[in-house]
């Protein structure tokens with residue numbers, strides 16, 4: 001047994017991303033900062049990930065090989081994996097499945113030509129390796145916490161009798177990614193026939209690994225209370241809304257938290273200047289810095305600056321921004337965007353840059369330092385998502401005194417208070433995903449920006465908001481208790 005303490009709750013988190021080593025979106029932040037919160041509450045926690053090239057580079061040989069050549073069945077093939085052990089944070093083991101053919105690649109999910117075509121097989125392999133690794137290493141966690149479609153298959157594997165002591169909890173970070181396995185690749189899943197039914201993995205003629213996680217876990221968590229409600233409706237349920245209504249007694253909405261040791265403008269080493277509530281002089285320097293960095297012409301330096309840091313995908317409402325661009329720039333503001341993702345959106349934004357070279361700053365790509373500098377240096381932060389399970393950037397923006405303008409959906413609804421809803425407000429919301437609604441919210445923000453007392457009050461209110469992990473981690477623990485009692489009842 002690898003865990004240090006004897007009687008505390010033993011949690012193993014399995015996921016496809018972790019910050020800072022292997023980050024694509026918010027999942028990575030969560031997987032990095034939730035374990036220390038569990039540890040602070042007295043739990044023994046460990047994390048299991050694929051040994052991506054990025055992680056091994058980062059670790060620079062600071063790991064030990066604890067198991068060699070574990071054979072994992074994937075379809076008709078056997079592929080071996082080594083298990084490495086490193087440290088995610090002091091006292092938090094990071095176990096890694098090393099399978100170089102599958103995970104020694106330049107990026108996490110996609111290459112030059114789009115998504116890796118064997119992503120299904122990569123994560124089926126990874127999920128199938130978990131019970132084998134636990135059994136070979138004599139690890140028997142009380143809780144296996146799996147995340148999103150990549151690790152959904154773990155739940156039916158537990159259901160099949162692997163690790164009878166371990167209760168399965170499945171967190172949905174994004175319902176939009178179903179992990180669909182087409183009929184000609186079903187063999188690679190390797191479950192008995194009875195799992196391929198409508199009340200199993202079947203999804204309109206295909207199999208869904210997300211559905212596998214939902215159906216066979218003892219509890220399902222999603223990352224905000226509003227999203228937990230939304231996914232029970234056809235608009236947000238991605239075809240699984242009926243299932244979500246069916247499992248609603250064991251469905252919980254727990255807001256993600258923020259690691260304020262990492263995200264704090266008073267200590268952030270990547271900012272030109274640090275600042276804190278009551279003294280925002282440093283924020284002005286950050287604004288100047290980002291305006292210059294993003295190539296905004298000097299004549300616009302005194303104007304309001306809106307920032308965006310986002311994956312460029314449909315979910316994030318990128319088309320709304322592109323459609324609203326003329327009207328936005330008519331308001332006299334400037335806009336800076338850092339993003340990467342779909343090539344169509346990258347093109348759309350590149351064209352916008354050509355049209356508004358002086359007041360539109362664009363950086364295509366992934367840059368975690370620039371992300372912080374934009375969040376710090378902007379006056380407002382725009383998140384026009386069509387849906388947003390939780391969203392982290394609005395919470396980071398609040399802490400950095402940057403006023404969020406958000407579409408009222410999912411976690412954006414739960415974390416931002418609009419002046420129309422209550423006071424003290426922390427940001428601006430719009431409801432319909434339309435250009436006129438977006439423009440109304442931006443216009444309201446600009447009107448408040450001009451008010452030299454209201455704006456700093458709003459900034460300070462946001463900076464003092466507390467979305468730290470402790471509260472959410474405690475909620476997870478009560479869910480874990482319920483899941484354990486269900487599991488232990490099942491295995492009697």
Ligand code: ADP
Pocket residue numbers: 024025026027029309310311338339340365366367368369371390391392393394
């Ligand atoms: P999602 O997980 O849907 O992408 P979140 O708001 O939950 O959205 O989390 C996004 C995380 O990824 C944030 O930490 C954000 O700063 C970061 N991020 C997104 N795009 C980029 C990018 N192009 N460069 C750097 N960081 C990014």
